[in-house]
Amino acid sequence: MQTRRERVRAEREKLIVSAARELAEAEGWEAVTTRRLAERVEYSQPVLYSHFKGKGAIMTAVAVEGFASMAEELRAARTEAVDAAGALEAVARAYTAFAGWRPALYDAMFHHQVDLPFGDPDAPPALWAAFNELAAAVRPYAESEDELGALAETFWAALHGLTTLMRQGRLPNDGHERRLALLLSRFIGV
Template sequence: MTADDPALTPARQRRERERAAARETILSAARDLAKREGWDAVTMRRLADEIEYSANFAYRYFGGRDEILLALVRDGFARLHDAMAAAGQPSADAAAAVRRAGHAYLDFALAESDVYQLMYGLGGVRVPATDTWTEGQAIGDVLTGLLTTAGDRRPEPHVMQLWATAHGLIALRVVGRVDVDPTELHALLDDALTDCLARALPKTTEKKKP
C-alpha cells in the first residue's frame, strides 16, 4: 500500500505521505550522522537531536535503532540492485553487460561507502545477514542472469569470484590496508572481470575491449 493508492481516502493518502516523509527524514538524519561520526553514533537520542524533535518522535515510525538500521540496509540493497540492473541492460555484447554491472557495484560502494559498510558489516555495527538474505541474494542474481545470458553454463562460482574481488577491494580500502584511488580499483576489478569471462564464456563470446 502506498500513499498514492486510489483505494485510500484523500485523508489517508495524506497521512501516508506524511508518514513516508517522516521516515525518510529520520533515515536521512541517520545516514548524515553516520557519515560524520560512524554508525556507533546513531542512537535514537542522537537522531532526535539531529531532527530537532523529541526522542519519542522517531519511535512513532520505527521500533528502535535496529529497525532504522535494517531499513537503511534494505534500502541500500534495493538501490544497489537497481544500479546494477540498469547498468547491465541487455545489449548486443552480453559480456559487456556483465562488465558494466560489475563496475556499477564498485561505483555504488565508493559513492555510498557509509551505507555499504553497514550493508556488509564493515562499519562496526552489524545487521544480521539473515534479516536481509533475500535482498543480498538479489544482488548476485543480477550477475547470475547476465552471465547466463552471455553463455556461462556455471555462473554461480563465477559470481562468487567477482563478488569476492569487488567486495575485497572495497573492504581493504575501508580499513586502510590499500591506498588506491577509484580509477585504480576499477582497473583491478576489470582485470578480474577479464579473467573470469575468459574462463566462463565460450571463446567467441567476449569481444575485445577497444
C-alpha cells in the same frame, strides 16, 4: 480517519530513515547516535523507538534503501553494455563505484550486521534485485543454470573483497584498476 494518522506516521518513519542515511553519509555511522538523530528529525529520542525496535533496525532500513539504489545502478550499467564481456565489466565497475561514492550506505549494507534474511526467498525484494543484476551479468559465463548461483556469489564476493579491503586501507588505491582487470579476465576467460 485511521488512515490519516497512519499516513503521517509512515511519512515520519521515512523521515527518520532519510535523516539517518544523510547523517551517516555526511559524518559516518559513528556520528549517528539516537540523540543526534532525534534532534535532526526534531522529535525526542523515544519517538524513534515507537517506529523502530532499536538503532539497528534503523540501520537495517537504510541498508534496504541501499540495496534498491545499488540494484538500479547495476541495472543501468548492465543494460547499457553491448556484449556479455562489456556487461560484466560495467557491472563490476558500477559495483565498486557505488561502494566508493556511497561508503556509508555500503557500510550499512555489508559492514554492520543487519538482521536481514539474505538468500532467503522472503528477503526484501531490493536484496534480490541487486543480486539478480550480478547473476544476469554472470550468466553467459556459467556452465549451467545450476552453477549460476554459486558463480554469481563468487563474483560478488570478489568484488566485495576488493572494495572493502581498499576502502579500509588494506589495499593501495592506485592498484584498483589493475586488480579489477585481472578479476574480470579470470571470469571472462582470457
